Every structure is written in C-alpha cells, then in structure tokens.
Amino acid sequence: MIPSLLPMPLRGIVPPLVTPLLDDQHLDLPSLDRIVSHLLNGGVHGLFILGTTGECTSLSYAIRRELITHVCRLVDGRVPVLVGITDTAPEESVTLTDHAKACGAAAVVAAPPYYFGLSQPELVSYFEKLADRLSLPLFLYNMPSHTKTMISVDTVKVLANHPNIVGFKDSSANASYFNALLYTFRDQPDFALFVGPEEMMAAAVLMGAHGGVSGGANMFPNLYVSLYQAAKDHDMEKVLVLQEKVMEVSAKIYSLGTYGSSYLKGLKAALSVLGLCKNHLAAPHTAFEEGEVQAIRTNLESITGL
Amino acid sequence: MIPSLLPMPLRGIVPPLVTPLLDDQHLDLPSLDRIVSHLLNGGVHGLFILGTTGECTSLSYAIRRELITHVCRLVDGRVPVLVGITDTAPEESVTLTDHAKACGAAAVVAAPPYYFGLSQPELVSYFEKLADRLSLPLFLYNMPSHTKTMISVDTVKVLANHPNIVGFKDSSANASYFNALLYTFRDQPDFALFVGPEEMMAAAVLMGAHGGVSGGANMFPNLYVSLYQAAKDHDMEKVLVLQEKVMEVSAKIYSLGTYGSSYLKGLKAALSVLGLCKNHLAAPHTAFEEGEVQAIRTNLESITGL
C-alpha cells in the first residue's frame, strides 16, 4: 500500500473506475483485480474511484471503504488514485477522506451536495470549509445534471486560491463553459482542468485541458490514452481517426434505449461481454436484460480496430 | 421506549421536526427534549424526524441514529414517530429502519434516491424492492424539487398495492396533482395522503387529505392542529381566520431574503427567538446572521393572537 503521488498538475487519462459487484452488497474482488490491471496495462495516468460511473451514491459506506482499500492495494502507488467523496453530509466526506489517505490515495474529488441546490456563495463556503478539513488534496467536480447547480467560473476561480484545492473536473458537457475555464486559468498551469464526457475530451485537450475522466477507458484504455496523446501533440490527423473510434463507442455502447442511465447500463454490459466484470448495477439502477446485452455484444464486435 | 402505534390511516398534523444542534457534529439534547414536549403539548398527532426540515441529508449517520434513539425515548409511545430514511444507497435505508424499529418508531418515510433522477418504472422497482426489505411500514415522499423526479399518480397507485406501503406525503405544492391523488384513492381510505406545504394544508384537508406535515408546527403546534381540525369539520369561518395566521407566519418567517433555504433559515431563527433551540444549521447551510435574526424577532412579535 504505497501512497500514490499526485503530479502538479495531474495530466492524462484518469478513468472513472466502474465498481464490479457480485450483488448490491458485495464487491467482486477478482473482477476488480482484473479491471485495475487492464487499465494500468492500458497506460492510464491515474484512477478515479467512487465517481458517477462507479455508482458511488448507490453503494453503502461499508462497500465504499472496502473499494478504496482494495484499489489502493492493487495499484500500489503505480498511478495516483483519486477517491470520490461527494456527499450531502460533510462529516461523511471527511471520514471517507481519512480512510482514503490511510490507504494511500493521492487525492479526493467532490461534487456539490446534491439534495439541496446551493447558490454560488453557498458553494464557496461549503467547499472552503470542506477543504479545510480534508486530509488529502481536493478536486472540485461540476455535475449540474445531478447536483442541480453549475459551479460558476467565478466560483472556481475563488476556490482555486485554497491551498488544498488542486483541480477541477467538469461533466457539464458545456464547451463554452469549459473554454471559459481554460481562459480563466491560462496563467495558473498548476490548477488541473479535466473534462468528463469523453466525446469532447480530444477537443478539450487540444484547447489546453490537462486530461479526461473518460468512462470508455474501462473498456479500451489504450484508445483514450492514445487520443489524449495525439491531442496533446496537436497531431490532428491521428486525433480525427481516434475520435471517430471514440464516437463509435459512444453511439454503439452508451445509446441503447431511452434510459437516463443508458451510459451506465451499456458500459457495464459491455464490460461483462469483454469478460472484465459481471453485468450487475447496484439499485436503484438495473442492468440490461439478456436481449440488450446481446445487442451490446453485436455492437462491440462491429467496432473494429480496437 | 414503548413502540409507537401507527393508526390506519394516520391522520392529523405530523410536524417535520427540526433537528436542534449544538454544532454540525452534536445534537442539542436539552433543546430536543424541549421541542418534543412543546409539540406534544400542542396536540400534534405524530412526529416526522429526519425530513427535509430536519436537515436529514446534512447529518452524519451517527447523528441520525442518535436522533432516532432520543426522540423515540422522549415520545415514549404517546404518538407515532415516523423516521426519514431517504437515501441514495438502499442499504443505508434498510439499516436505519432496523435501528428505528428497535427504538420503537412507528413507520419510515422515503423520497426517491436523489442523485440520479429515476424514471417511473425505475421508481416502482426501487420502492417495491425497498419496501420488501424494510422492517417498518413505509410512507412514500414526493419531493421533486430535491429529487428531480415527480412520483406520478399511476406510480403511487401501483405502489399502494404493496402491503408495506401505507401512505404518501406530497411536497410538490402542485394542487392539481394532489387532487388527482385524492380522487385516485377515494375508495382506499386506509392509504394515508399527507401534504407538505402548510400554506395548502387546510385546502387539502377540506378536499379530503388525511393531514399535513406542517413545518410551522415546530413553532406553533396548536395553530396547525386547530386549522386541521377546522378543515376536517368543514368549519370554513374558522378555517379562513386560522389560514390567514398560517399565511402570516409564512410571509413573515419563511420569506426573508432570496435564499433557496429561506424557509430553513427563518424557521430555525424563529425557534431560537422563541427559546426552543439554538440558531444553528448544519453545513452546507448557514444560519441567519444577527441582523436577520433581529428581523425575524420583530416579525414574530408582530404576529398577534398565537
């Protein structure tokens, strides 16, 4: 359990790890081992556990703690481990961070509390007090579709002055907003700016982002790592070839049916087809049924050159 | 710790108890004792703890458990105690219910999980599986401004068939919706229909609702109990006199400033002015400052005849 180190700024592909489950109450440890190896072998630059893709809010605190313990043990300091501590009760965020630190995690990630929607001054106050109490560096996480609140550019700017707030992950998919962040922080290159939706990762990196929290990297880590590198190198020819692949994954794996959770369902079904973990989603979500899993299998096979 | 009994259906005023706090991590037990006595002396028909007014989601699980223990002990079976178990992780709801049952609570109350917005079929599946596992009867709780999801009338109708689902609390403030519920359940008088916003409680009871979860009853329990009784008796003259008082409370206590949390801030400030508890709100909220507390004091004094 070697503590993982946090580069300043963090850069690259830091996938939001899915949480492999036997059922709602039990982690699937062999699958966890398999997926972590798969990702590290694929060249990812860090791991983000207990995010939206990791079904964090659906998991009991006991499982959350267990997951942190095992991932840190498996990674063993090879890449930084970031731990999602998003919560409505700050006390629970603090406690989980202490556990993450003891396990060797490098940083934590928190979206706004998601029961009450907060105003911008309330967000500033909330995150400043939280960062004061945390034993690990904090990444802010903008996720307005789930938290009802957009963290404004001005709020991020203020919070970035806190010595314990080191970066930002944006999952709003709003490119005007993200470019405004890049512009605002153009003279603070140590404040890490990551983008969530993988469909816009290449464009974001071309324009100056430090990296992406790309869910598809659970399946095909090397695709996202290569695309990140091509964008960083301004190799547009390569970017356009790989971007088409990323969009094909998005269209064929995440867009089945009209569920709000098509992304989660499709990703875990695909991982089960790839033999990486079971096709189980924690309640309140339910996994795809056999017919849909078969469709995912067919779609996966039609994606060539991965 | 006498177990409290649940009438079928529950009727009357069941206030959402505020949670008196010394600070974010400590209950204020003397104030809790004072408030519970104040409410029971005021004639309320039950207590609902760990609701939105009780700042449930802001509290650590340790405090939630402690609060359940103490309220059940203080009430000692005199009225039914309902316990909020709204959570994003079903496992935590189940565990908290077991604790509530052990303490002598009568029922639990759950809004939809509030990180992911769920579709209606997902809500049916979620609540059916949850009710199967709960050791106490369940009230559904509609709170779309916080959970992003309106529980449709058809969904309530389906869920009401579950033997362990015994009632419904609606905090949408949508009167068309609430009247549709009253019509839908006109031949199922045992399924309890409660309304959250106190401003519409009298009208709801006039049209057939079983009662109200009126936050103002923390301050003036008798006002809401009397208004409920007048509405139940179709005593319109009395209803209109008391309704004006309830609206005066709403206008003068809950509407200070333009905060999304003006209700919470105003209610706790007023309770502090009344000597019932400290003016402390758990993070992410902050209590009114001294100037605003003074305004609440002045407003309180201007409400005559309470």
Place this chain on the structure above:
Amino acid sequence: MIPSLLPMPLRGIVPPLVTPLLDDQHLDLPSLDRIVSHLLNGGVHGLFILGTTGECTSLSYAIRRELITHVCRLVDGRVPVLVGITDTAPEESVTLTDHAKACGAAAVVAAPPYYFGLSQPELVSYFEKLADRLSLPLFLYNMPSHTKTMISVDTVKVLANHPNIVGFKDSSANASYFNALLYTFRDQPDFALFVGPEEMMAAAVLMGAHGGVSGGANMFPNLYVSLYQAAKDHDMEKVLVLQEKVMEVSAKIYSLGTYGSSYLKGLKAALSVLGLCKNHLAAPHTAFEEGEVQAIRTNLESITGL
C-alpha cells in the same frame, strides 16, 4: 357589437375558449357560434379567448383577429370577453389590443414573453410599459411551464399598483404560491385573482379566489359554474360531490397517453364527440387519432350525471 363591461373585480367561471378550426388556416364559424351559445347558456361569467387552451400561439395573426371579431359579435355584450395578447413582440400585443377594443372586448390577458426567460425586474418593466400602451385593462397571466418564468408574489404586488392592471390568472398549479397571493391581496378585494387548473379551482375559491379559468367548461359549463357557486357559498357537501365529477373529467379526458399535450388533445376530441366542434388541433400539435377518439367517447359516456 356591444362593448362588454368588466366587473371590478371580475368573478366566476371564465372559460378559456377552445378555437374551433376547419384546418390550420380557417376558423370553423358555425362551431364557434355553437360553442359560445353552449357556454353562455351554461352560465359562465365571461369568456377568455386566445389563451393556451385556445391554441393562441399556434394561430396566425389574421386568424387571431378574426376570432376576436366573431366572438365579440356573438357574445354581444352579454358577458365580458377577455382576449389573450401574450406575445414576444410588445408591438403585436398593442395592435391586437386595439383591435379587441374596437370589437368590444372588456380586457386583455398577457403572460410574460416566452422566448427569453425574464428576471423579476425585467418582468416589472415589461408589464408596466406594456400596460401603459394598452387600450384595455390588463390581466397578468402566470404560466411558468411555458414562459420559463414564475411571476413572483412581490412582482404581482408591484404591478397591481398600475391603474391599468386589474387582475391575475395563475396557471402554475402551485397552491403555496396561490395562497400567498390570496394573503398578499387580502386588503385589495378589487384585484381579481383567478386560478387556471380546474382541479384546484374549488379549493382556491374556498380560500378566497375570485374564480377559475376552467378548460373543462368548454364541455360542461354548468358543472364548473355550480362548483364555483358551491365553493363561494362554503357548501362543502356540494363541493365534494361536484369536485369528484371535475376530477373524473380530468382523469378520463385529459390524461390519455403520455403526451405533454394530452389535455389539449383530449379536450378537443371530447368536444368533437359532443358535436361541438371538429377534432382539429393547429400545428405544431396534432389531434388524437380515431382509436384515441373512441377511447375518449367511451370515457365520456362513463361519466354519469352531467
């Protein structure tokens, strides 16, 4: 074309008249004659044309003008005619009002402009300038689901001071909000407060509202007039009997399918079954197909005692 007079305040049932159409470009004048007679014979206290139920925004300005002309001619001063002038371009509202005045209408009704969502100060400024220019008295119209903006209680309070703003129609269905309006205007009995959704009309009138803009009155004017009268008289026994009928209409006619426009589709289909007009909705809406019309017919027949 006798000018219709506006009582201060207006009271009673003022149905939002459907617009009978031969096709998207042509009014169905015989049906218009039939429906106006049907409503006046049913005892309604006024007519509101070119509202949401009247499909105002879907109609060309030529048809809007034609409709005003004919309704005013048909009504011939027997009840006040209110004309919807909601628009995004104030100039068009002013022009339409001048036409309405020339035809003998009693007042106009305007919701906020509905392309840009406005702030409260912008609403105040917009309505004050508009009312200055209008040749007829103005009712404000709160319709947040379509205009993206809730007209706040404070904004209504300010606007009610304008000599040419005489009342308010609320279609938010939010009963806390509507009761706050009733409380705010308790000492200004001449400012008319009307409620849109018919499911909450009786409760609103019980609590002090002046009347309802009840769409179902296009089908069964006497039902809504009788319910209004019973509520005004505080005759709760009669209220509860008639309210159940109103809710039966709502459940059986407005709730077919999962369309956002189920209300419009159901209402016009029912009117066609009743022989009052053709089953045609102007684009962008489409009328129910034959199978759904048959279901409406069956549902209509199952509503007894109308």
Place this chain on the structure above:
Amino acid sequence: MIPSLLPMPLRGIVPPLVTPLLDDQHLDLPSLDRIVSHLLNGGVHGLFILGTTGECTSLSYAIRRELITHVCRLVDGRVPVLVGITDTAPEESVTLTDHAKACGAAAVVAAPPYYFGLSQPELVSYFEKLADRLSLPLFLYNMPSHTKTMISVDTVKVLANHPNIVGFKDSSANASYFNALLYTFRDQPDFALFVGPEEMMAAAVLMGAHGGVSGGANMFPNLYVSLYQAAKDHDMEKVLVLQEKVMEVSAKIYSLGTYGSSYLKGLKAALSVLGLCKNHLAAPHTAFEEGEVQAIRTNLESITGL
C-alpha cells in the same frame, strides 16, 4: 437585389446580425448599412438575420420584413443571406419565407416553436410539414434554453432526409451532442453543421464542423474568420493565439453583471462604443446604462491586437 446563392454545404463564419434600432419601432438604416459593410469587408461567408442575437422575437413582423428587404438589398448577392423564421405559428414562418425569397435570401433558419415544448416525434412532424411549405431551403436551429426542447441526434438524422432541409445550427453549447452530430453525419458532407457559441467554434471546426454563427463577428469579423480558417487548416499554433482573443472578448464583453441577457446587452453596448450602431435593445430587454457602457468601453480598449 440579386438572389444570394447557397453553397452546398455552406461553410465558414455566418454571423448572427444584430438588428440596429432607433427605437422599438424603427430600424436604424444607416447603421444597418454600416454593419453590413463592416462584416462583408471582414470576410464573413454569409449573414444570418433575425436570430436570437438579432432580437427576432422582440420585433414586430413589419420590422422583420423591412429588415429582410434592406439586408438583401445591401448584400446584393455577395454572400448568402439566411433569415430566421422561428415562430410558434407555422403560417407566419411560411409568409416570412416567401418575403425572404422575393428579396433574394438564400435560405431560412427555424428553431422549434417555443411556447409549447414538443416531443421528438412532434418535432419531426412539425419540421417536415414546415419544410414542405417553405419556398427556401431550411436550416434547423437547436436552441434548447429558449425552446425547452433539445432536437435529438436521431431527429436531426431523420429530418436531414427531407430534400428542403440542408443544415443545422446548434446553440446548445453541448459538445458531446455536437460531436455526436459530427459522427452521425460523417458520410453526408453536404449537410451543413454549424455551431452557435463562438467560444467552442474553433474546437468544433477542428473536429469537422462546417462553420460558426459567431455573434462576436458583429464587432470583429476578421478575428472569427481567421480563427475559422486556422481551425480548418489545423494550424493549432494560430488557433490557440486567436482562441485566447475570442475568449477575452467573451469574458470582457458578454459577462458583465448577472443578467440572463448579458450577452445581448454587452454586444450592443460594444457596437455602440465602436460607432457601429446605437445602444438600443428592443423590449422586453433594456440596454446597458451609461455606467455599464463605460465599463464595456474600458474593456474593449484593453483588448489589444484586434
């Protein structure tokens, strides 16, 4: 009045022309002449009049027609003129299109009707019937913040089969969505894909978009034309230099105050400072007051190298 020709696909910077006004009822024709010359001299590839930036929905139909007449006359066939016909009443869209065609416009642009929010099947039906009736080619316009409806990728795909629908403008700012469109239409290079928000124009063009409808081009046409060209040429070094300039404009001109209409207010104030038109916004909007105009002046002067 030479008819302007529409390239297939249209490419480049097609600014959404502001509408210069003397007051709410009168166009400012000298300023219109000046701005059109300014833009054509700046190298823009087309003009889009009567869009959101052009305050279309605030203008009377008389002014809309007048504007079309004059812009087509001034442009005189040098670049294609696109005319916004977004309306809630299809009849008005058709009539305006006939006028635009008579004046020599090249195409029209329509967002969904914006009073009722439509479902996807309703959008398909609406746009197909509209396109059938229009005398000019149609660009679809996605503007969910104003129309309450996102035109889904699948809906665009279906509608692109209509022979009279030739392109799409997206103002959602959602980069995942826009990249999904680029992927979906990768084999239909004649279907024009334009992006609204100028902050994401360069990234969109890098990934394959045909161009941008950049409001800032009203001020600095050459900046946006140069950035478009650099992105099209994959000249990342130049892109990053010019993108920073574009973001500086956005930060300093569009972000003053917390108005929903800060963009409109700032743009017109800046144009007045630049001597291109008066600082007048049509109701329901109001222009910046003198203090804010002065701040815009100072900010403009601080943007160097334009």
